[in-house]
Structure formats: structure tokens, C-alpha cells
Amino acid sequence: MKTIHILNGPNLNLLGQRQPEIYGHATLEDVAQTCAALGNSLGLKVELSQTNHEGVMIDQIHAARHTAAGLIINPAAFTHTSVAILDALHTFDGPVIEVHISNVHKRESFRHHSYVSLRADGVIAGLGVEGYQAAVRRMATLLG
Ligand code: DQA
Numbered sequence: 001m002k003t004i005h006i007l008n009g010p011n012l013n014l015l016g017q018r019q020p021e022i023y024g025h026a027t028l029e030d031v032a033q034t035c036a037a038l039g040n041s042l043g044l045k046v047e048l049s050q051t052n053h054e055g056v057m058i059d060q061i062h063a064a065r066h067t068a069a070g071l072i073i074n075p076a077a078f079t080h081t082s083v084a085i086l087d088a089l090h091t092f093d094g095p096v097i098e099v100h101i102s103n104v105h106k107r108e109s110f111r112h113h114s115y116v117s118l119r120a121d122g123v124i125a126g127l128g129v130e131g132y133q134a135a136v137r138r139m140a141t142l143l144g
Pocket of ligand 1: 010074075077078099100101103104
């Protein structure tokens with residue numbers, strides 16, 4: 001069974017409590033369980049993590065080079081600021097799918113640009129937490 005990692009950036013530990021009118025009521029634990037079950041049905045082992053620290057996310061990407069066949073990443077606010085995370089993703093050989101719960105293009109202009117999209121093989125935005133499931137399905141296709 002191939003392993004994929006779902007990496008989540010700052011403030012997503014508060015999913016379900018944080019601005020629910022934008023991000024919904026599901027928690028990150030709900031996302032972890034749903035995606036693990038879906039992945040299992042598709043022959044993928046899904047491991048989800050979250051960090052509020054940019055350097056930790058970079059370390060997680062480096063670790064994924066040896067442990068993951070594909071990466072799903074919601075870098076949260078780092079999406080719009082971090083060349084370092086883009087550079088780290090360039091060291092990863094497998095498919096990368098970028099997920100945003102909200103439709104970032106409908107929001108403030110500073111959310112319209114993503115450094116991570118320069119590396120992502122696919123970008124999902126505005127599907128709510130269902131976007132993670134869409135990404136797992138796509139990952140199953142890409143990893144064949
Ligand atoms: C987000 C969108 C980002 O602009 C924001 O900073 C987040 C979450 C999303 O999932 O919609 O923290 O990545």
C-alpha cells in the first residue's frame with residue numbers, strides 16, 4: 001500500500017472553531033478520519049499532520065521524500081508568503097496537490113497568489129473540507 005501525507009499549515013488545528021462561516025464546522029480530526037477511510041478504500045495509507053511553524057512544515061516535506069509517494073498540502077497562510085516551502089516541495093519527486101478549503105480567489109487579493117502552485121500538479125479551492133477527499137481521489141489516480 002502506498003502512503004500519502006496530508007500536510008496542514010498554521011491555524012488549521014482550530015478547524016471547526018476558526019471562522020466557521022468560511023471554513024465550516026468539521027474538525028481536522030474529522031478530515032483525518034474521512035480521508036484515512038477513503039484512502040483505505042482506494043489502496044492508499046493516508047497520514048495527516050498539522051503545524052503552526054514554517055520550519056516544521058519544511059522538515060515534514062523533507063521527511064516525506066523518503067516516506068510518501070504523494071503529498072497533499074494545505075499550507076494555509078504560508079501559501080501566500082513562503083518561497084522556502086516552494087523550494088522544499090521542489091525536492092519532492094512525487095505528485096503534489098494543493099488544497100484550500102475556502103475559495104481563495106473570492107477573498108482578499110493577498111490570497112490570490114500562491115507560491116506553492118508553482119510546484120503543485122493540481123490545485124483545489126472552495127470545495128470546503130471535501131476538497132481533501134477530492135485530492136485523495138486524484139492522488140489515487142496519479143499513483144495508479
Ligand atoms: C486556506 C486559505 C488561506 O488563505 C488561509 O490563510 C488559511 C486557509 C484555506 O484552506 O482556505 O489559513 O489555506
